[in-house]
Amino acid sequence: MSQSIATFIESVAKKNPNEPEFLQAVMEVAETVIPFIEENKKYQNKMLLERMVESDRIIIFRVVWIDDIGKTQVNRGYRIQMNSAIGPYKGGIRFHPSVNLSILKFLAFEQTFKNSLTTLPMGGGKGGADFDPKGKSDNEVMRFCQAFMTELSKHIGSNTDVPAGDIGVGGREVGYMFGQYKRLRNEFTGVLTGKGISFGGSLVRPEATGYGNVYFANSMLVTKGDSFSGKTVVVSGSGNVAQYAVEKATQLGGKVVTMSDSAGYIYDADGIDATKLTYIMEIKNELRGRISDYLNKYPNAKYFAGKRPWEVKCDIALPCATQNELNQEEAKMLVANGCICVSEGANMPTTPEAVHVFQKAKLLFAPGKASNAGGVATSGLEMSQNSLRLSWSSEEVDERLKGIMLAIHASCVKYGTDQSGYVDYVKGANIAGFVKVADAMLAQGVV
Numbered sequence: 356m357s358q359s360i361a362t363f364i365e366s367v368a369k370k371n372p373n374e375p376e377f378l379q380a381v382m383e384v385a386e387t388v389i390p391f392i393e394e395n396k397k398y399q400n401k402m403l404l405e406r407m408v409e410s411d412r413i414i415i416f417r418v419v420w421i422d423d424i425g426k427t428q429v430n431r432g433y434r435i436q437m438n439s440a441i442g443p444y445k446g447g448i449r450f451h452p453s454v455n456l457s458i459l460k461f462l463a464f465e466q467t468f469k470n471s472l473t474t475l476p477m478g479g480g481k482g483g484a485d486f487d488p489k490g491k492s493d494n495e496v497m498r499f500c501q502a503f504m505t506e507l508s509k510h511i512g513s514n515t516d517v518p519a520g521d522i523g524v525g526g527r528e529v530g531y532m533f534g535q536y537k538r539l540r541n542e543f544t545g546v547l548t549g550k551g552i553s554f555g556g557s558l559v560r561p562e563a564t565g566y567g568n569v570y571f572a573n574s575m576l577v578t579k580g581d582s583f584s585g586k587t588v589v590v591s592g593s594g595n596v597a598q599y600a601v602e603k604a605t606q607l608g609g610k611v612v613t614m615s616d617s618a619g620y621i622y623d624a625d626g627i628d629a630t631k632l633t634y635i636m637e638i639k640n641e642l643r644g645r646i647s648d649y650l651n652k653y654p655n656a657k658y659f660a661g662k663r664p665w666e667v668k669c670d671i672a673l674p675c676a677t678q679n680e681l682n683q684e685e686a687k688m689l690v691a692n693g694c695i696c697v698s699e700g701a702n703m704p705t706t707p708e709a710v711h712v713f714q715k716a717k718l719l720f721a722p723g724k725a726s727n728a729g730g731v732a733t734s735g736l737e738m739s740q741n742s743l744r745l746s747w748s749s750e751e752v753d754e755r756l757k758g759i760m761l762a763i764h765a766s767c768v769k770y771g772t773d774q775s776g777y778v779d780y781v782k783g784a785n786i787a788g789f790v791k792v793a794d795a796m797l798a799q800g801v802v
């Protein structure tokens with residue numbers, strides 16, 4: 356690591372103690388962006404990266420609600436408004452017991468670069484609460500969402516900050532939050548994305564992150580004259596992103612053999628086809644059960660409690676669960692087993708050591724800020740439709756999504772190709788994302 360990178364990281368670490376995930380995300384960007392700044396006079400001595408790691412503002416608030424047995428519950432809510440140089444703050448809301456400032460700051464920082472890559476005018480933000488929706492009744496989830504939005508509504512708006520879903524926040528939660536915002540503000544606006552189709556949601560938004568990740572992986576494979584056809588695919592997670600990554604990978608001719616949740620993974624050697632995926636969607640989205648329930652209907656599959664799927668031999672790996680879910684040892688296992696392509700559906704699922712393993716082995720490796728950007732890009736399309744008061748067809752939204760993923764791939768190739776022709780997609784995504792935000796910041800003066 357060069358002296359300038361080390362000095363920068365040291366100062367960020369000092370200002371943001373006890374924030375390992377935030378520091379990890381910053382370090383990954385700094386490693387590629389600082390050398391780029393040093394080669395480009397225009398970006399020098401303007402403290403651009405120093406400004407980008409400092410949130411515009413952070414809102415932390417108490418969320419009080421009553422559970423089904425009449426007990427008062429207290430959670431902590433957050434919204435990180437990271438950077439608005441290129442558009443209103445945009446990024447999801449996460450409800451998970453692990454939520455803290457470090458995790459949300461890493462996500463908001465990543466989001467700023469990701470949103471820049473989408474080609475759409477969206478700044479970076481992220482929010483959430485340490486609320487665990489697991490095991491809660493619909494009424495409890497609704498009361499929590501209403502209490503959360505009662506405070507959040509003071510800080511967001513369709514031209515200011517437009518939240519959406521993330522872990523633990525899907526269509527149900529977005530609906531409850533939208534209802535509360537409308538009740539409090541008496542206005543029907545595109546203040547959230549991921550809404551239901553009957554009240555301003557966009558077709559293909561639920562599918563967009565998973566589909567987009569597979570479109571991006573496919574673009575990487577195409578650079579090698581390859582495709583998903585006949586490939587064995589390992590997927591982690593079984594939530595929104597994983598489900599639609601499995602659907603699209605299967606449609607493109609891949610055989611997906613694993614899915615997981617925080618308790619373990621299932622392995623189905625025959626492949627998780629469309630019918631089996633419908634069952635997983637029922638387990639996860641309606642019954643709110645566990646991935647192990649898959650064996651109730653498909654007993655030939657195997658369940659591995661407490662394990663992650665990276666030990667399974669595959670050609671393509673799609674980590675779609677959560678941050679730091681694929682470590683160095685697991686990366687070595689994937690490489691040894693002949694994996695050729697890893698495309699992140701989740702945000703920062705691969706540890707830095709594991710990323711280096713993939714890059715050293717010259718795998719096709721896509722960082723989430725590029726490969727999972729289809730979700731927020733389609734949220735941007737939802738915002739456009741809301742502003743126009745129009746709804747586009749599935750075909751139209753999907754075509755735009757494909758076009759955006761191709762454009763992001765092209766930007767990564769532009770900024771990430773080295774002299775040997777290897778594309779470092781991490782470097783490409785970081786620099787391409789940085790350039791647009793930095794140019795806008797320079798044009799807007801010292802703010």
Ligand SMILES: NC(=O)C1=CN([C@@H]2O[C@H](COP(=O)(O)OP(=O)(O)OC[C@H]3O[C@@H](n4cnc5c(N)ncnc54)[C@H](OP(=O)(O)O)[C@@H]3O)[C@@H](O)[C@H]2O)C=CC1
Pocket residue numbers: 520521522523524525564592593594595596597615616617618675676677678680700701702727728730731
């Ligand atoms: N939804 C979107 O549009 C976008 C999401 N992402 C990212 O994709 C990832 C998945 O999000 P999404 O599918 O929406 O979320 P969901 O809540 O729908 O699903 C999350 C999945 O990840 C698993 N998971 C969560 N925490 C852990 C953990 N600590 N260890 C192992 N597994 C875990 C969950 O298992 P369990 O049920 O056991 O908790 C579940 O299977 C996240 O990193 C998110 O930030 C990125 C871009 C857009």
Ligand SMILES: O=C(O)CCC(=O)C(=O)O
Pocket residue numbers: 445446447448466469517518519520521548702727728730731732734
């Ligand atoms: O659609 C959005 O605004 C949220 C997407 C998101 O949270 C993400 O890209 O990580």
